[in-house]
Amino acid sequence: KEIATRSKRITNFGSLLKLGPNPHRDLHKLSQKYGPIMHLRLGLVPIIVVSSPQAAELFLKTHDLVFASRPPIEAAKNHRLGSEELEFCHAKINSFKTMREQELDLLIKFLREKTNDRTKVDLSTKVSTLTADMSCRMVLGKKYTDDDLDEKGFKAVMLETMHLSATPNIEKSLMIFFDKIIDEHIQSDNKDDKTKDFVDVMLGFVGTEESEYRIERNDIKAIMLDMLGGSMDTSATAIEWAISELLKNPRVMKNVQKELETVVGMKRKVEESDLDKLKYLEMVIKESLRLHPVAPLLIPYQSLEDCMVEDLFIPKKSRVIVNAWSIMRDPNAWTDPEKFWPERFEGNNIDVKGRDFQLIPFGSGRRGCPGLQLGLTVIRLVVAQLVHCFDWKLPNHMLPSDLDMTEDFGLTMPRANNLIAIPAYRLCRDNN
Ligand code: HEM
Structure with a gap:
């Protein structure tokens, strides 16, 4: 059977490999010409590209059971965080609250020292280290530095393993490292009264016959990779973009700081319990x-x-790419889609949870992100703290409008150039 030869909405473009370094933008352009559901061919595998909210709903809601699988590629080859892990993922969000606040405090202290001589700071690197440290403490129980794995360093090996560039040797050394961590956890048997990390919790399930969470050592290693890979760079990327937009839009930055002054006050730092009251910040994120x-x-x-999506026949084992970037700039769904304008969310319930x-x-x-709550908590907390404690200026008298916003497409989509800015402390000094 041929894919939907009846339908004009699907067009064959030949190889995906012809796309440039920004496939989301290339596919977006193609969809403007050929429509919200397109067919590309990569070798023998049919690829369907989805580029409108209505089309996404067809694939991810109406026919969600059929498209609930992943192709065997690097980013998704690991163990899937199942509903059980997801359950304890949610249950554990609050138990790591103190740890998150401690790690963020360390960054604030470092930045405060920089304010004395008005030095510029590489915020991208600082935030990336912060979220990597938070993830390590949450999943593995302690921070691992770049000397802990091999000469490449822990973070580099993690990222390479998540990217296609990982060689079997790199993966093997990471798995040996994870084995060592699991052994350390078994030996320490959580004797001290520390908060249990994810490895402790998962070890608690090993060999328990009656438990619904029946997992083995290999599952634990796969989940460790999923959780670290899922959380290390994602939150950092989201934070650096949010701060970039605030620097580029001083009006919005002022509004966020004003809200923080009202809700939190200038005498203390932000706490996680403040987050739900920060409604403007939520719109900014x-x-x-x-x-x-x-x-x-x-x-x-x-x-x-095999599946019929409206009048389109989609055969078994087709790949479906949802161009979220294109959907979230769809002029039929958004007014002035290219404009950074948080007020567009005023008076409506549109949220990021996958319903809209x-x-x-x-x-x-x-297959939506199982780390959504955790990710959102970290993004909101870090962005709030950074702009509550500091005013930020771009270096070299750069104007906000001149800030470069070029994207670097990869497994995640960070800024192409690190965000560099100069902090000035803004809280009352007596109490902090
Ligand atoms: C800012 C934070 C984050 C963002 C923006 C984000 C985004 C995403 C997106 C877009 C997906 C693909 C969903 C889909 O295809 O429908 C995903 C999947 C996933 N995320 Fe996240 N994520 C974040 C944080 C996290 C965290 C903190 C974890 C782990 C604790 C995590 C673990 C995962 C896993 C395991 C998957 C694969 C799910 C599957 O294949 O079923 N993510 N994430």
């Missing part, structure tokens, strides 16, 4: 994730069986 999705093409889906298909930075449905 939504708007930043809309324009700068961490995963612009989400993660590819694969159809489990025009805003899907975390994907949607069965």
